[in-house]
Amino acid sequence: MRNSLAHILALALKEFLALLRDKRSRIVIIVPPIVQLFVFGFAASYDLNEVPVAVYDEDRGGAARELLARIEGSPNFSVLQHIGSDAEIAPLIDGRRVLLVVHLGPRFSADLARGETAPLQVIIDGRNSNTAMTALNYLRSLVLDFNRAWQQAQGQTGPPVKLQMRAWYNENLQSQWFIVPGIVGSLMLVVTLLVTALSVAREREQGTFDQLLVTPLRPVEILIGKAIPGMVIGLLEATLIVALMTWFFDIPLRGSIPALYLGILLFLLATVGIGLMISAIALTQQQAILGAFLFIVPAVILSGFTTPIANMPEPVQWLTYLDPLRYFLVIVRGVTLEGDGFALLFHQFWPMALIGAITLAMAGWLFRHRMY
Structure with missing residues (x-):
């Protein structure tokens, strides 16, 4: 038993010495892990910052401006473009210029003022389902904060804004x-x-x-x-x-x-x-x-x-x-x-x-x- 352990330790020592004597092996052992540590530390992240967003606002009322201000002020989103028609949506998603399009209907502020639920449509690029779900969770949190603030200001109950999602290319975000x-x-x-x-x-x-x-x-x-x-x-x-x-x-x-x-x-x-x-x-x-x-x-x-x-x-x-x-x-x-x-x-x-x-x-x- 003692001899076997001595043989194992001697073999392990020999392998270590062989690696340290070989210049190429020393470089491979030391340099690549350090480089990979820095590369992976910066590159491997599941957080999303400044998600590119396009806004299609048909309402332009006070409630719509308040909700869009929350989106523009969030560090997770970056509003790159304001569009004026349905035809402008497809080129933005197809060309990967934006990840999602936020669409507010023409009666968004009016519905909220009457105490009714106002739909908020979100068209999202579903090709990367992980990124899409993360971005939707960020937006869902913003909408919930807006709902709470609106209810407190208006004295209403029930969710004033209802999020309607539509994913392209990967409809079920599988x-x-x-x-x-x-x-x-x-x-x-x-x-x-x-x-x-x-x-x-x-x-x-x-x-x-x-x-x-x-x-x-x-x-x-x-x-x-x-x-x-x-x-x-x-x-x-x-x-x-x-x-x-x-x-x-x-x-x-x-x-x-x-x-x-x-x-x-x-x-x-x-x-x-x-x-x-x-x-x-x-x-x-x-x-x-x-x-x-x-x-x-x-x-x-x-x-x-x-x-x-x-x-x-x-x-x-x-x-x-x-x-x-x-x-x-x-x-x-x-x-x-x-x-x-x-x-x-x-x-x-x-x-x-x-x-x-x-x-x-x-x-x-x-x-x-x-x-x-």
Whole structure:
């Protein structure tokens, strides 16, 4: 028993010494956790500040101005635009310029003055159900405060303002409709990145990498050969997850399926490029796995998978443009919930293609300089 404990402690000490003697391992152990601490501390937040709001006030009476003053004075809302017709609502929601539209009818103040219940319509973007529910809770609290103040001032009973909600794209605000499409990208990222990141490191450990170098294959051919398995595996997994998403979870596919698969291929191209860069740098499988997960965790956090990008500090928002998962989540959620096609998703396609081209070029450069 005593000998076994001594052997375990000696092995643990050896592993610690091996990590501390390796300069790359020391950097990986110390620097990334500190960087991630600051990034996640700013980026990962479920609170909403300055939610973009448009106001459609057909009443313009005293009660309407009082309620709107409460909304404008709240730190949770930012009134960006006052509109004058129903036709202006759809472009604001479709273009993601506002999260919700507050509509006060022409008899809002008159109904309150007579002691009747006045409806307050709220049209909200339901694509992100978590954000929508949080914003609705903020607005519901404001309406309750307004009701209490109005009752005290007028000596009335019963709720004077009744909130009527209408959600677009995700009518019942089902969280699965928002989360499950995002899982498609997250799982593809994990599987594809690990497959490609381990490819060269595994051969280095097994001693077969030197044999690969003496073959007639050029570095670019080796690069392509290493990229194909990751893309094929990722494509098959994406197909399986999309099928389960529609059949098992009953999530609609309202948009163009060819546009979705073009997004999948471009996302796989970018992910494979990043994985091959990690694989070219890593000398062991342990370093490759650690490098892959050090990219995966920030990529998921910064993609908008759980928390809205608009709620992150501006420097962190700029950092998200380097994350291919950010663009793919817009594509998969646009196809499933919004019915998007090629034209509407073009601005998500080309950034992933650019990231894939740059990362594959960098991986090829690293292969050429580390092979010989």
